[in-house]
Amino acid sequence: MNGSPSQTLCAPGASHSRLWALVPCAGSGARAQAAGPKQYAPVAGQPMVLHTLAALQGVRRLAGTLVVVSAGDTFFDRQDADVMVAACGGATRAQTVVNGLHALLQRGAQADDWVLVHDAARCLVTPAQIDGLIEACLDDPVGGLLALKLPDTLKQADGDRVSRTVDRSDKWLAQTPQMFRLAALQQALQAAGDAVTDESSAMEFVGLQPRLVEGSAQNFKVTYPQDFALAQAVLAARKA
Template structure:
């Protein structure tokens, strides 16, 4: 089962993201983009929350976001409107974090993302030696000036669509929206995020998500 539908602290993982955005009246629409063949999504499991669903997910994140931007036009969205893109696998997002991002960026000419300064020591892995087991360190990288990207990522619809089109034309399939905006030559702004807004990636992450989501957000 896709991780966004796994039960954590009594709810589907996706529920926590939908509830956080539902609590923010600043948004005219919350759109969930799922794959055309997604047989796990059941809107009844999210009763009482305001959102729309479109089965327009693509083969990559970049494609899914691009298709989602097109779908937003059905709800009257224009190129000058802001859009926030969020990973369903980050259930720790809160209304307070969302509002902090919006307030920080609403007058920014480009937009930006939620992020955290890198705290861990970073190691560059040496090219794999077929005769040697495991990975080996090539060197230690400086973490000065490095931030870990999170979501939501907030940009104008028109600028983001153009950025994705440019990246695609240049043969790139980028892993976040800020990378596409950078590809256009812009410098997105960084807004301080939170450790609770981590991405559920590994099996052991579900236990951490359970612990975080079982208690009220501060």
């Protein structure tokens, strides 16, 4: 797709446009080596995903939050969480998000509404960070994502040897939420296919340039066993 983003998307800022959160929650989390899906593993006294949802519920501008789980997942049947749940998770993240977008439309969302897709396992995000993303993207023709400037020296490998040092000045680590218009994201994901691992990649695939909004090093994705202890320490420090 050629042309600037402002030429390829609908005009933003329509007064009726609402903001929705969508949380893909259908993964198995195999790398975390947890007993069951990692998003339900306990962190600081409660399942990790409930910390994530608490942060989203602290953002008053959100019209609602949809959690997308796998078929047969009954976790939320036992929770008093003020969220919508759709048991339409797919085999990949991209499929889960596409199915979730369709579920949002069925529940009354509109094509030009904004949707903020957030990882269930990024349980340390704060309402202030989410509000910062919204402020930066509400009038943007494309949308954007929280991200972190790469802090470390970046090496390119040749086997187990360094082949070169890569300039890090323009490198960022993608985080979530990632905020785009619902229909535009739906179309981009369908065009990009299942290989994309985040929503920005799909928007990039169709020729758009999402806005980078600086996030926080604490907004990391709990992925490996050692990450649980770090997340627990951060949450405990915040309570203290």
